[in-house]
Amino acid sequence: MSVTAAPGFVASGIHAGIKRRRHDMALIATDDARPVTAVAVFTQNKFFAPPVGVSRRKLAESGGRAAAVIVNSGNANAGTGLQGYADAEAMCEATAEAIGCATGDVLVCSTGIIGNLLPMDKVLPGVSKLAQTLSAEGSEAAAKGILTTDHVPKEAVVKGSTFTLGGMAKGCGMIAPNMATMLAFLTTDADVPADELQAILRDAADRTFNTLNVDGATSTNDTVILLANGRAGRPDMAEFAGAVHKVCEDLTWQMARDAEGVTKMVTLRVTGAASDAEARTAAKSIAENNLVKCSWYGSDPYWGRLLAAAGSAGIDFDPERAAVAYGGITVSKAGAPVAHDVAAVAEHMKNERIDIEVALGLGTGAAQVIGIDLGPGYIKENSVTS
Amino acid sequence: MSVTAAPGFVASGIHAGIKRRRHDMALIATDDARPVTAVAVFTQNKFFAPPVGVSRRKLAESGGRAAAVIVNSGNANAGTGLQGYADAEAMCEATAEAIGCATGDVLVCSTGIIGNLLPMDKVLPGVSKLAQTLSAEGSEAAAKGILTTDHVPKEAVVKGSTFTLGGMAKGCGMIAPNMATMLAFLTTDADVPADELQAILRDAADRTFNTLNVDGATSTNDTVILLANGRAGRPDMAEFAGAVHKVCEDLTWQMARDAEGVTKMVTLRVTGAASDAEARTAAKSIAENNLVKCSWYGSDPYWGRLLAAAGSAGIDFDPERAAVAYGGITVSKAGAPVAHDVAAVAEHMKNERIDIEVALGLGTGAAQVIGIDLGPGYIKENSVTS
Numbered sequence: 001m002s003v004t005a006a007p008g009f010v011a012s013g014i015h016a017g018i019k020r021r022r023h024d025m026a027l028i029a030t031d032d033a034r035p036v037t038a039v040a041v042f043t044q045n046k047f048f049a050p051p052v053g054v055s056r057r058k059l060a061e062s063g064g065r066a067a068a069v070i071v072n073s074g075n076a077n078a079g080t081g082l083q084g085y086a087d088a089e090a091m092c093e094a095t096a097e098a099i100g101c102a103t104g105d106v107l108v109c110s111t112g113i114i115g116n117l118l119p120m121d122k123v124l125p126g127v128s129k130l131a132q133t134l135s136a137e138g139s140e141a142a143a144k145g146i147l148t149t150d151h152v153p154k155e156a157v158v159k160g161s162t163f164t165l166g167g168m169a170k171g172c173g174m175i176a177p178n179m180a181t182m183l184a185f186l187t188t189d190a191d192v193p194a195d196e197l198q199a200i201l202r203d204a205a206d207r208t209f210n211t212l213n214v215d216g217a218t219s220t221n222d223t224v225i226l227l228a229n230g231r232a233g234r235p236d237m238a239e240f241a242g243a244v245h246k247v248c249e250d251l252t253w254q255m256a257r258d259a260e261g262v263t264k265m266v267t268l269r270v271t272g273a274a275s276d277a278e279a280r281t282a283a284k285s286i287a288e289n290n291l292v293k294c295s296w297y298g299s300d301p302y303w304g305r306l307l308a309a310a311g312s313a314g315i316d317f318d319p320e321r322a323a324v325a326y327g328g329i330t331v332s333k334a335g336a337p338v339a340h341d342v343a344a345v346a347e348h349m350k351n352e353r354i355d356i357e358v359a360l361g362l363g364t365g366a367a368q369v370i371g372i373d374l375g376p377g378y379i380k381e382n383s384v385t386s
Numbered sequence: 387m388s389v390t391a392a393p394g395f396v397a398s399g400i401h402a403g404i405k406r407r408r409h410d411m412a413l414i415a416t417d418d419a420r421p422v423t424a425v426a427v428f429t430q431n432k433f434f435a436p437p438v439g440v441s442r443r444k445l446a447e448s449g450g451r452a453a454a455v456i457v458n459s460g461n462a463n464a465g466t467g468l469q470g471y472a473d474a475e476a477m478c479e480a481t482a483e484a485i486g487c488a489t490g491d492v493l494v495c496s497t498g499i500i501g502n503l504l505p506m507d508k509v510l511p512g513v514s515k516l517a518q519t520l521s522a523e524g525s526e527a528a529a530k531g532i533l534t535t536d537h538v539p540k541e542a543v544v545k546g547s548t549f550t551l552g553g554m555a556k557g558c559g560m561i562a563p564n565m566a567t568m569l570a571f572l573t574t575d576a577d578v579p580a581d582e583l584q585a586i587l588r589d590a591a592d593r594t595f596n597t598l599n600v601d602g603a604t605s606t607n608d609t610v611i612l613l614a615n616g617r618a619g620r621p622d623m624a625e626f627a628g629a630v631h632k633v634c635e636d637l638t639w640q641m642a643r644d645a646e647g648v649t650k651m652v653t654l655r656v657t658g659a660a661s662d663a664e665a666r667t668a669a670k671s672i673a674e675n676n677l678v679k680c681s682w683y684g685s686d687p688y689w690g691r692l693l694a695a696a697g698s699a700g701i702d703f704d705p706e707r708a709a710v711a712y713g714g715i716t717v718s719k720a721g722a723p724v725a726h727d728v729a730a731v732a733e734h735m736k737n738e739r740i741d742i743e744v745a746l747g748l749g750t751g752a753a754q755v756i757g758i759d760l761g762p763g764y765i766k767e768n769s770v771t772s
């Protein structure tokens with residue numbers, strides 16, 4: 001059910017013809033076309049796409065209200081200049097007309113290839129078709145409509161004691177340190193004011209999506225939107241924040257598992273840093289290093305590459321205090337190898353999910369990221385425009 | 387001839403048994419075992435290897451003098467703790483004894499696998515053998531002795547009007563943004579005081595090796611050493627600095643051409659940045675982006691990925707002013723596509739060397755880096771410890 005799990009939301013997804021065969025458009029809306037509380041987290045990239053510019057402006061003007069989100073995949077409407085803005089606006093206008101709300105209440109997202117104008121002759125008829133097929137059963141089709149190189153739809157639902165929260169996402173190319181787009185859409189019947197909702201979503205995104213898409217190097221189009229219609233009344237705020245975190249975390253792991261060419265997922269924890277910020281910097285530097293990523297692909301517990309990445313991350317680092325553990329088994333201390341159960345480490349490295357701790361031994365700063373290996377599948381998917 | 391091109395230097399290279407078959411040790415020395423002016427540029431990595439620590443200290447203590455450099459490949463003597471320091475010192479001592487100089491006059495470098503102790507039972511007999519085979523004809527063997535995953539030795543010589551400058555290098559895994567080691571050794575008969583020599587070497591390294599190994603993310607062992615015995619007297623300083631630059635540049639391109647799995651080399655120029663520093667940041671961000679590197683492998687002029695990388699580099703960036711050109715042909719202006727000769731761009735992308743300009747349109751800051759594509763060969767060489 002995902003984005004239609006909470007009462008009051010409808011959705012649809014179709015093949016409009018932007019891609020050759022697969023679904024390529026989706027619509028999420030309130031069932032009465034009235035605006036509800038809406039918050040979002042957008043890419044920090046200065047080369048953001050026109051739909052990001054348009055949605056950001058609409059939310060600022062409405063003070064956090066929206067009735068619908070129109071989405072297309074297969075074309076990011078990025079690197080498209082003024083025509084790109086006109087096209088994104090036209091998508092909102094067509095949606096507003098089709099479902100009967102104000103243009104200002106429609107948000108828009110695109111994902112796919114950068115640098116080509118949207119085929120509006122396919123997109124606009126697609127909007128009509130989406131509006132006609134909106135239903136509470138439409139979430140699965142919508143989850144398909146937002147995918148690009150993803151292999152499977154990504155959906156999650158949490159039933160709270162008083163509310164329901166559902167979400168769907170697309171990811172894949174956005175694996176650190178890269179830039180293909182991640183989109184996520186959440187809906188809930190909880191009643192939470194926009195400012196609180198924004199803070200909860202920002203915090204959840206930072207602790208989930210942003211630990212995978214490790215930060216700054218975000219796509220032209222990355223967007224997370226949360227709509228709340230308030231029908232279920234005010235929730236227990238701790239429970240609600242936990243639910244948002246849970247849905248985002250669930251979607252993050254689904255994205256990691258479906259990443260382009262992925263064969264290994266690594267929970268990389270940096271501890272003992274001088275500060276949390278330094279731990280984050282080190283974790284990012286390690287998880288983004290191609291030699292490290294290749295060693296994960298090869299199931300090789302090559303701890304020296306991890307420390308070399310940490311040592312050049314520009315943080316406080318002392319080889320004499322550093323230690324590395326794979327699957328809880330320490331393989332290096334004081335920057336040198338230590339005797340350990342080699343067979344047990346080799347066994348752990350064969351898993352699809354690997355746990356690594358880099359302990360810097362300097363302070364109490366800690367951070368965790370989800371790292372992905374670098375294998376031939378990634379190159380195959382990214383060496384030609386698909 | 388390379389490191390023995392200048393009168394007064396001898397060299398040798400052998401197979402000592404660290405690697406299975408190939409040469410794995412080299413020695414460069416003055417022909418009378420007397421110390422001469424010596425300067426070096428070392429890795430900035432805080433997880434530097436013991437030989438880096440030892441050589442750095444010796445140069446500081448001698449005020450820039452050395453009579454020999456002992457090198458091994460196949461094992462980086464990195465991540466080896468106190469025993470690593472003892473082994474690096476033992477290599478210097480054995481060399482000093484074998485050629486008849488002070489231990490303080492011997493520098494040491496290692497390159498290869500991180501995290502294993504040196505097999506000193508092979509290294510120490512290797513030192514004796516190297517000392518016995520030192521000759522003015524030994525430069526080719528020495529150039530082989532320093533290689534790791536390199537396919538060919540890298541040598542360069544410049545004959546100045548009054549002096550000779552020769553050099554050899556090993557590179558390969560050090561392609562941006564990675565961390566395998568680059569080593570380079572230069573010798574000359576010019577007479578240049580240590581402080582001037584240091585400034586010239588630092589400047590040349592910044593404008594050559596460091597545009598490839600794009601910076602900060604340097605290896606545990608990176609080292610460039612320049613020995614000058616002064617026999618040819620004081621050179622014309624501009625000519626001499628030009629020669630150092632030329633040898634470093636030549637070796638840099640040899641390293642790029644022989645990089646792990648490389649199929650394309652890209653001269654990436656960022657212009658119109660707010661400052662040179664911002665241009666360097668943007669160039670580094672673009673050249674290190676895996677989606678960009680994959681597009682180079684695929685001969686795909688996917689300019690949107692370049693701007694997306696620039697837009698998230700944390701620099702001043704305005705999509706409305708940005709333009710991208712491949713092989714001098716502008717494919718994007720104002721962050722949007724422009725009509726261009728598609729066939730000519732496709733033709734240029736088929737070359738082994740590609741030229742790209744990203745013009746930011748904001749100021750006069752400019753920078754140039756050498757980028758390398760990311761293809762399956764890189765992963766093959768780096769996914770298991772070789």
